[in-house]
Amino acid sequence: MxxxxxxxxxxxxxxxxxxxxxxEVLIGGVAAGxxxxxxxxxxxxxxxxxxxxxxxxxxxVLFAALxxxxxxxxxxxxxxxxALTVLVMVLLAFAIERIVLRPLVNQEYIILFMATIGLNFxxxxxxxxxxGANVKRLDVxxxxxxxxxxxxxxxxxxxxxxxxAAVLVTALAVFFQKTRxxxxxxxxxxxxxxxxxxxxxxxxxxxxxxxxxGLVAIVAGIMWGAKSGxxxxxxxxxxxxxxxxxxxxxxxxxxxxxGGLIIGVGEKIAEVYWGPLVGGAIENWFAYVLALAFLLFxxxxxxxxxxxxxx
Amino acid sequence: MIYRExxxxxxSYAADQAIFPILQDRMLVTLGILAAFVVPPxxxxxxxxxxxxxxxxxxxxxxxxxxxxxxxxxxxxxxxxGFMAVGAYAAFKLATAFPWLNILVVFGLAGLMAAMVGILxxxxxxxxxxxxxxxxxxxxxxxxxxxFNKVPWFVNYASSGTITAPPRTMLGVMVTGPQAxxxxxxxVALGVLxxxxxxxxxxxxxxxxxxxxxxxxxxxAAEIIGVRPLRTKLLAFAISSFYCGVAGAELVFLYLxxxxxxxxxxxxxxxxxxxxxxGGLGSILGSLLGAAFIVLIPxxxxxxxxxxxxxxxxxxxxxxxxxxxxxxxIFFLIVxxxxxxxxxxxxxxxxxxxxxxx
Numbered sequence: 001m002x003x004x005x006x007x008x009x010x011x012x013x014x015x016x017x018x019x020x021x022x023x024e025v026l027i028g029g030v031a032a033g034x035x036x037x038x039x040x041x042x043x044x045x046x047x048x049x050x051x052x053x054x055x056x057x058x059x060x061v062l063f064a065a066l067x068x069x070x071x072x073x074x075x076x077x078x079x080x081x082x083a084l085t086v087l088v089m090v091l092l093a094f095a096i097e098r099i100v101l102r103p104l105v106n107q108e109y110i111i112l113f114m115a116t117i118g119l120n121f122x123x124x125x126x127x128x129x130x131x132g133a134n135v136k137r138l139d140v141x142x143x144x145x146x147x148x149x150x151x152x153x154x155x156x157x158x159x160x161x162x163x164x165a166a167v168l169v170t171a172l173a174v175f176f177q178k179t180r181x182x183x184x185x186x187x188x189x190x191x192x193x194x195x196x197x198x199x200x201x202x203x204x205x206x207x208x209x210x211x212x213x214g215l216v217a218i219v220a221g222i223m224w225g226a227k228s229g230x231x232x233x234x235x236x237x238x239x240x241x242x243x244x245x246x247x248x249x250x251x252x253x254x255x256x257x258x259g260g261l262i263i264g265v266g267e268k269i270a271e272v273y274w275g276p277l278v279g280g281a282i283e284n285w286f287a288y289v290l291a292l293a294f295l296l297f298x299x300x301x302x303x304x305x306x307x308x309x310x311x
Numbered sequence: 312m313i314y315r316e317x318x319x320x321x322x323s324y325a326a327d328q329a330i331f332p333i334l335q336d337r338m339l340v341t342l343g344i345l346a347a348f349v350v351p352p353x354x355x356x357x358x359x360x361x362x363x364x365x366x367x368x369x370x371x372x373x374x375x376x377x378x379x380x381x382x383x384x385x386x387x388x389x390x391x392x393g394f395m396a397v398g399a400y401a402a403f404k405l406a407t408a409f410p411w412l413n414i415l416v417v418f419g420l421a422g423l424m425a426a427m428v429g430i431l432x433x434x435x436x437x438x439x440x441x442x443x444x445x446x447x448x449x450x451x452x453x454x455x456x457x458x459f460n461k462v463p464w465f466v467n468y469a470s471s472g473t474i475t476a477p478p479r480t481m482l483g484v485m486v487t488g489p490q491a492x493x494x495x496x497x498x499v500a501l502g503v504l505x506x507x508x509x510x511x512x513x514x515x516x517x518x519x520x521x522x523x524x525x526x527x528x529x530x531x532a533a534e535i536i537g538v539r540p541l542r543t544k545l546l547a548f549a550i551s552s553f554y555c556g557v558a559g560a561e562l563v564f565l566y567l568x569x570x571x572x573x574x575x576x577x578x579x580x581x582x583x584x585x586x587x588x589x590g591g592l593g594s595i596l597g598s599l600l601g602a603a604f605i606v607l608i609p610x611x612x613x614x615x616x617x618x619x620x621x622x623x624x625x626x627x628x629x630x631x632x633x634x635x636x637x638x639x640x641i642f643f644l645i646v647x648x649x650x651x652x653x654x655x656x657x658x659x660x661x662x663x664x665x666x667x668x669x
Contacts, residue, residue: 053442100641114588117640118637118644121637121640125632125635126630128633129627133626250442285454288449288450291450296438299443301443
């Protein structure tokens with residue numbers, strides 16, 4: 001009985017007794033959530049346009065970061081290195097469309113999913129072969145230090161990541177709503193065949209969307225790399241982005257952001273206040289269980305398209 | 312082909328419904344199974360049994376289980392590693408708590424345990440479909456592994472956090488534990504696999520398999536013609552998890568000897584899923600072929616440079632292995648998305664007409 005009481009009451013008492021600490025946890029959660037959103041965005045873009053669940057997004061983040069750091073280490077100026085990395089990711093998008101996606105058009109979704117897992121292995125080996133498997137430091141010139149706002153600690157790096165994510169999402173929203181190619185992307189996402197019949201080139205669209213996902217991967221790679229170093233474990237954040245995806249809905253850009261925030265904040269609060277009661281390290285599965293519980297009530301996620309089923 | 316079905320007339324329903332209706336097929340399969348039981352223990356050395364054949368039979372069992380769920384019932388699952396962990400830890404707890412219990416009974420009970428956990432995590436499948444379900448099953452994967460890691464009761468309060476297969480005998484022969492020889496463990500694993508493959512083959516030919524396939528192909532239509540989705544899906548989860556649980560128990564008791572939760576992480580789930588996809592979704596033979604492919608390829612890739620006379624640094628070789636493995640998966644998916652089983656079928660059709668083209 002006392003244990004139940006400890007689980008139900010004590011954490012709330014903690015929250016009430018030190019609101020400042022709670023605010024810090026909350027901010028930490030928001031920052032972590034935005035980082036997840038950055039990765040989840042890449043998934044959403046590709047899923048929306050081509051219906052492919054791209055498991056290799058995590059490795060694309062790693063690959064982008066590895067390329068950037070590797071180029072900088074070879075003495076190339078940062079701006080040039082960044083441009084080259086963008087070029088590499090676009091080339092990668094071309095190659096993926098030509099070699100992997102085109103022969104697999106019209107296959108079942110699970111086949112395409114498996115192909116991206118194969119891609120995942122390939123890119124992992126390739127990236128490490130070219131750039132080495134050591135942990136690399138990525139210095140973006142933002143110190144990983146904190147300052148106080150109204151008595152609450154805020155981390156500079158996390159703040160930058162948050163701002164970057166916001167800018168990126170705004171840019172993507174403008175791209176989707178205002179540009180010609182963005183509209184074409186939405187048309188393809190809506191209905192492949194209808195889009196084809198009014199003359200939208202499907203292959204170009206796929207290349208574009210994989211390129212955009214590559215660019216998002218670069219941004220995510222820079223942010224995650226600056227936070228925790230560029231290393232193999234970066235590719236595992238893909239697994240962290242999955243619950244974000246199902247919470248927000250596979251097809252929604254705002255959903256990816258909202259899902260990331262909910263998962264980030266929920267995870268941090270659960271870990272800090274409830275984690276010690278069950279032995280800690282619940283961050284690994286809490287997000288999944290949260291998403292699972294959520295799905296039971298809303299199978300299409302927060303902002304996903306309503307699932308309509310007909311015989 | 313060397314033989315055809317010509318001249319073999321079916322005169323009873325039993326003959327019509329046989330798994331292998333052609334006499335020559337029956338003979339070949341019987342011979343093959345006998346050979347699998349007798350030849351490797353006599354011929355193969357310790358390395359081949361321990362590094363290739365034992366893991367192959369065990370993974371084949373897990374792949375069989377996942378294929379029932381994903382290939383036949385159409386429910387994509389990434390929680391295989393978690394269900395295998397349930398089997399392994401349940402077997403460990405049972406074997407240490409009841410030392411007099413026959414090890415096969417322990418495996419069966421461990422499978423039942425996994426089946427119950429499978430039902431629990433299968434409940435969301437009633438509302439969630441496709442990738443949403445796949446991600447939901449990841450919850451099972453991460454939660455179960457975390458649970459076994461965190462609760463010391465599961466490892467009998469061992470400070471190392473590992474579970475070790477206790478020595479057990481069957482018919483006077485040591486089957487598990489450090490003293491059990493590789494041939495004995497191989498024969499036990501193969502026996503279990505043969506039995507379970509037969510059961511699976513009959514399951515999918517019967518009423519249950521047909522209702523699974525109806526659910527897979529179009530669940531709403533299946534529901535309308537009277538297939539109960541709740542029962543069918545949960546049964547698929549239960550039976551699939553039963554297979555995976557037994558495979559997990561075998562993995563520790565017959566192959567690894569001792570293991571921690573790391574052996575059951577997400578990589579294992581993906582590995583088994585690869586076997587199912589490469590082998591062929593919805594095919595019993597495919598599960599076996601897929602398991603053989605996935606077990607043999609890394610061994611081949613590790614040894615190939617050595618035999619070619621290339622001396623590569625270890626790290627570079629590891630990376631090349633990853634690349635080739637990934638490329639091979641993509642290559643196979645492009646060449647034949649329906650897997651090795653379909654390739655086998657095409658080959659058989661071609662041979663049947665050979666040397667004529669039509």
